[in-house]
Amino acid sequence: LADWWINAAYLDCRGPVVVWSSPGLVFPLQEFKTLDDQLNFAAKVIAGTLDYKIMVDEKTVPVERMGKDVLDMSQYFKVLGTCRIPGVTRDTLQFYGQSSDPPKHIVVAHNNHFFKIDVYGKGGKPLSVRQLIQQLRNVVERSTHPTHPIGILTTQNRNVWGKAYKQLRKDKVNRASIEEIHRCIFLVALDGPVVNPTGNEMNDAALNCVHGNGPQGYAGNRWYDKTIQFIVGKKGAVGLTYEHTPAEGPPIANLMDHIMNYINTGKGEEGTEGKENRPPVEELSRPHRLIFNISPTIKQDIEDAKVALESLVSDLEMTCFKFSGFGKSFIKSQKLSPDSFIQMAIQLAFYRIHGEPGAHYESASTRKFIYGRTETIRSCSMQSVAFAQTMLDKEQSAAAKVKSLREAVEAHKNYAKDAVNGLGVDRHLLGLKLSAIEAGMDVPSLFMDVGYLRSSHMRLSTSQVPARCEAFMCFGPLVPDGYGCCYNPRDTEIFFGTSAFNSSPETDSATFRQSLEQSLMDMHNALVQDSLKAKL
Ligand code: COA
Numbered sequence: 001l002a003d004w005w006i007n008a009a010y011l012d013c014r015g016p017v018v019v020w021s022s023p024g025l026v027f028p029l030q031e032f033k034t035l036d037d038q039l040n041f042a043a044k045v046i047a048g049t050l051d052y053k054i055m056v057d058e059k060t061v062p063v064e065r066m067g068k069d070v071l072d073m074s075q076y077f078k079v080l081g082t083c084r085i086p087g088v089t090r091d092t093l094q095f096y097g098q099s100s101d102p103p104k105h106i107v108v109a110h111n112n113h114f115f116k117i118d119v120y121g122k123g124g125k126p127l128s129v130r131q132l133i134q135q136l137r138n139v140v141e142r143s144t145h146p147t148h149p150i151g152i153l154t155t156q157n158r159n160v161w162g163k164a165y166k167q168l169r170k171d172k173v174n175r176a177s178i179e180e181i182h183r184c185i186f187l188v189a190l191d192g193p194v195v196n197p198t199g200n201e202m203n204d205a206a207l208n209c210v211h212g213n214g215p216q217g218y219a220g221n222r223w224y225d226k227t228i229q230f231i232v233g234k235k236g237a238v239g240l241t242y243e244h245t246p247a248e249g250p251p252i253a254n255l256m257d258h259i260m261n262y263i264n265t266g267k268g269e270e271g272t273e274g275k276e277n278r279p280p281v282e283e284l285s286r287p288h289r290l291i292f293n294i295s296p297t298i299k300q301d302i303e304d305a306k307v308a309l310e311s312l313v314s315d316l317e318m319t320c321f322k323f324s325g326f327g328k329s330f331i332k333s334q335k336l337s338p339d340s341f342i343q344m345a346i347q348l349a350f351y352r353i354h355g356e357p358g359a360h361y362e363s364a365s366t367r368k369f370i371y372g373r374t375e376t377i378r379s380c381s382m383q384s385v386a387f388a389q390t391m392l393d394k395e396q397s398a399a400a401k402v403k404s405l406r407e408a409v410e411a412h413k414n415y416a417k418d419a420v421n422g423l424g425v426d427r428h429l430l431g432l433k434l435s436a437i438e439a440g441m442d443v444p445s446l447f448m449d450v451g452y453l454r455s456s457h458m459r460l461s462t463s464q465v466p467a468r469c470e471a472f473m474c475f476g477p478l479v480p481d482g483y484g485c486c487y488n489p490r491d492t493e494i495f496f497g498t499s500a501f502n503s504s505p506e507t508d509s510a511t512f513r514q515s516l517e518q519s520l521m522d523m524h525n526a527l528v529q530d531s532l533k534a535k536l
Contacts, residue, residue: 001427001430002371002372002373003433004430004431004434005373005427006093006245007090008430008434010084010091010244010245011084011087011090011091011092011093011245012090013158014157014159015157015158016155016156016157016158016308016309016312017084017154017155017158017224017225017244018155018210018211018219018224018309018312019210019211019312019313019315019316019476020476021243021244022200022208022210022224022242022243022244022404022475023210023241023242023244023249023473023474023475023486024208024209024239024241024473024474024475024497025209025239025240025241025242025249025250025252025253025256025465025471025472025473025474025495026202026205026206026209026237026238026239026320026471026472026473026474027238027239027240027256027260027469027471028238028260028469028470028471029202029205029237029238029261029516030236030237030238031200031235031236031497032233032234032235032236033133033471035140035234035430037138038190038232038233038234039133039136039140039190040129040133041232041238041263042132042136042190042230042232043129043130043133043136043268044129044189044262044263044268045188045232045238045258045259046106046119046132046188046230047126047127047128047129047132047267048258048261048262048263048268049080049185049186049228049230049255049259050119050126050127050185050263051126051258051262051267051268051487052255052258052259052366053080053185056076056077056080056097057174057346059077061073061076061254064166064250064367066365066367066368066420070371071365071367071368072367072368072370072371072372073367074370074371075245075248075251075367075373075503076248076251076254077097077098078095078097078098078227078246078247079228079246079247079251079252079255080097080169080185080186080226080228081095081096081097081098081102081103081183081184081186081229082094082095082096082097082226082227082228082243082246082502083096083182083183083225083226083227083243084226084227084245085182085225086154086158086161086162086165086225086242087158087162088162088163088166089159089162090243091158091162092244093245094147095208095246096182096183096449097185098203098527101379102331103183103184104118104119104120104185105117105118105119105180105183105184105185105186106119106184106185106186106187106188106221107180107181107187107188107226107290108135108139108187108188108189108190108287109151109187109188109189109190109221109222109223110139110140110143110189110190110221110284111143111144111145111146111147111221111318112146112147112148112149112150112151112220112221113139113142113143113147113182113289114151114177114180114289114290115139115142115143115287115288115289115290116287116288116290117132117135117139117185117287117288118285118386119132119185120281121283121284127284128268129269131284132531134284135284135287136190136479138286138287139190139287140190141503142212142287142289142374144345145453146220146473147187148220148292148294148299148302149215149219149220149221149302149306150220150292150294150298150302151219151220151221151223151224152215152219152220152224152302152305152306152309152458153165153168153221153298153301153302153305153319153468154222154223154225155219155222155224155305155308155309155312156301156304156305156309157209157308160301160304160305160308160513161305163300164301165178165299167295167297167298168292168298171218171293171294171295171326173291173293174292174293176290177290177291177292178314181223181286181290182225182226183232184226184237186227186228186229186230186491187223187226187228187229187230187493188229188230188231188232189218189221189229189230189231189232190221190232191208191211191212191221191231191232191234191237192197192218192231192233192234193233193234193235194208194213194217194233194235194237195216195217195218196213196216196217197215200320201237202320202321202324202472203318203319203320204237204319204320205233205237205238205239206318206320206472206474206497207315207316207318207382208231208233208237208239209239209474210241210316210318210474210475210476211309211312211313211316212231213313214306214309214310214312214313214314215306215309215310217313218231219309219313220503221224222241224241224243225243226243227242227243227245227246227247228240228242228252228255229241229242231248239471240252240256248363248365248373248374249463249465249473249486250365250465250466250515253465253466253467253471253473253474253488255364256307256467256469256471257467257468257469260468261468261469268445270497282475283336288314301460314322314502315365315490315501315502315503316476316499316501316502317499317500317501317502317508317510318474318497318498318499318509318510318512319498319499319509319510319512320472320474320495320496320497320498321495321496321513321517322470322493322494322495322496323493323494323495323496323516323517323520324492324493325517325520325521325524326492326493326520326524327489327490327491327492327493328489328490328491329491329492329527330524334527334531336405336406336409337409337412337413337416338489339416339464339489340408340409340410340412341409341507341523342415342464342487342489342494343360343362343377343379343412343522344379344387344405344408344409344412344463344523345516345519346360346379346462346485346516346519346522347360347379347384347385347387347388347408347460348382348387348388348391348515348519348522348523349512349515349516349518349519350388350460350512350515351385351388351389351392352392352511352515352519353511353515354506357380357384357385357388357460358380358459358460358482359378359380359454359455359456359457359459359460359462360378360379360380360384360458360459360460360462361376361377361378361379361458361460361462361478362376362377362379362416362462362463362464363375363376363425363462363463363464364376364377364416364419364420365420366420366422366427368420368421368422369422372422375419375420375422375424375426375427376419376424376425376426376427377412377415377419377424378411378413378415378424378425378455379460379462380455380460381408381411381412381415382411383407383408383410383411383412384408384411384412386404386407386408387404387405387407387408390404391404391405391519391522391523391526398414398525398526398529398530398533399530399533401522401523401530402526402527402530405523405526411519428472429447432444433447453488457479457482458479458482459476459477459479459481459483460481460482460483460485461475461477461478461479461482461485462484462485462486462487463475463485463486463487464486464487464488464489465488466488466489466490467485467488470490471488471495472486472488472495472496472497473486473488473497474497474498474499475497475499476499476501477499477500477501477507480501480504481501481504481506481507482500482501482507483498483499483500483507483509483512484498484499484500485497485498485499485512485516486498494520496513496516498512498513498516500512522527522530
């Protein structure tokens, strides 16, 4: 399924990657008072990533396990040095990091200017934090005013971008600049202060990671085709956005955890590198400005991209928060699966708002299999519906609520087990459908069946992306009247990134948050009440 999946889920999709496909990952919030603070942090993010890359290059990233099974680690080797290349009908993916001549540079974006920075000094040693700061400062000093937001073209519908890309590449200078961006190990966007602040720093950071706040914000200061793009804002909103084709969230969150650990343990600080290891300052090659010649056609393409992105940006709303009521430890103490518990809270939250259940997608990892990506856990079940109805019925006792909760959690856990073992239904059906198409047959009528269509209109698109640090991933809904909900469950708290579209009169992420928090607390209270009663 691996190749089929990459095409069907990503490269054949013609909608923009922004909002519709590329998630944001918000790092623990920082506070920068000066440009020095910002550049210092950005330099450490770069140094931390290069430190991580040593494990990738040496293939020593610790192998992950699910229970006693080892997991396929191939995604870890596909994120650095990778880029999605736009096409007119289908995109492609290029893994420059795995070529015989792997890249040795990163690209830094500031005020929509792009600069190439070689990050390995003499003898192939990664530049130190001190040297990286010097290079970043040089970039900032040479890009004080915004230029044409060429990067905004990457936010377009893929067919439109594919055509513009062909045009852009006709110019030799542009072609060379694009090559450098495509080939770089990763990209770092140095942003200004948050544009259009919502009054909530988590939401601001999430929106900035997902769409850069559009043309008025920093969307031109990005290259959304690049797999890894770190974003370091002026005041401390830090995160990344990643192009989803080569990997799922967990390897990306793992990279972030490595970076934060690198920073928090003081690695790369002045003094730790050892004086004798510092190449003299003059040996650094100056960051190389990547030039773009903007023809009138490209100028028009940029204007069109701005208009298209503006409507996407104004449509997306996000509510991100830390739920502090309890975390995994409490749920485990009740002998329940934390993930299934949270999934049931999401079902209940939806039912409370809409008075009916919502088709519900959760990603399950199929990395027990070579090149495995995901299977769908269909979290909406007979048991989840009965549970939501029982919880919302004031006449029901705590014991009845707990009984329905345990049954719903059990049903979800069993489905999740099947899914991670390759026994789900969605990828299997996709395989059959694509086989039919490849064999020149009509698509079987099942795929047009009203029941199939309704059950696949995933009004809840959810995913667990755990991280060791106080971070969270976030993404847009899958359907116009749906919600996106990604969470990082920790021992005593849960981070949530939720989203909805303004254009849907039915959904609102702030209402969803309220209902979700209420659901989690109602479930908690039912369990506590029931166990107290049992003790009496
Ligand atoms: N009683 C006590 N503890 C329990 C329990 C129970 N009944 N059931 C589970 N637990 C424990 C587990 O042993 C585990 O313990 P650990 O923290 O020591 O490892 C912990 O609770 C978490 O387990 P659980 O919440 O059940 O599931 P999970 O963390 O394994 O997650 C999936 C389940 C489906 C999310 C996971 O398997 C998966 O596939 N994740 C990847 C998803 C993905 O790729 N997302 C990204 C898409 S971009």
